[in-house]
Amino acid sequence: MDQQRETLITWLNDAYSMEHSIIDTLEGMAADAEEDFPELQRLLNQHIETTKAQAERVKGEIERLGGTVSGTKKVMADIMGSIQGLLPDLAKDKVIKNLLAGFATENMEIASYKAIAAAAEEVGETQTVQMARDILNEERGMAKIIDAQLEPTVVEFLRRHINE
Ligand SMILES: [Fe+2]
8 A cells, every 4th residue: 555545544543533532522511511501512412423423434434445443542632631721620611611622623623624635635535535525514514603602602601600
């Protein structure tokens, strides 16, 4: 196998482990939103299903290209951990922190799939290009949802939980 294809497979594996660590994170986020933000919880649960399907598509593509799924790296878990670690810890504001981390995560995913689509195009794997673009659109959709949720959720959070 040539080295460019191997590199593409490595990046697909990074995306695969990224999606997997995101599933865990999203489940935690949905639980945090349950009490006060049911609409946000519903959107997060929907994105869990989308993320699982993405992981499967990426896995299928790795195998079609002749690679094997490794998926041991916790790239996103580390990134999410460091983002959340940067934020001040106010017990009740987890929902807000989650939205900040979620926004960062979606944009990291957007960058990853853009990179994969460009690499797949260069290598001549049109099916991989299509997959990356499909997932890219889903991530852009979720980034927009989080973007739209952020301001109203902050306002609602302040009114509900922080005394004037
Ligand atoms: Fe994703």
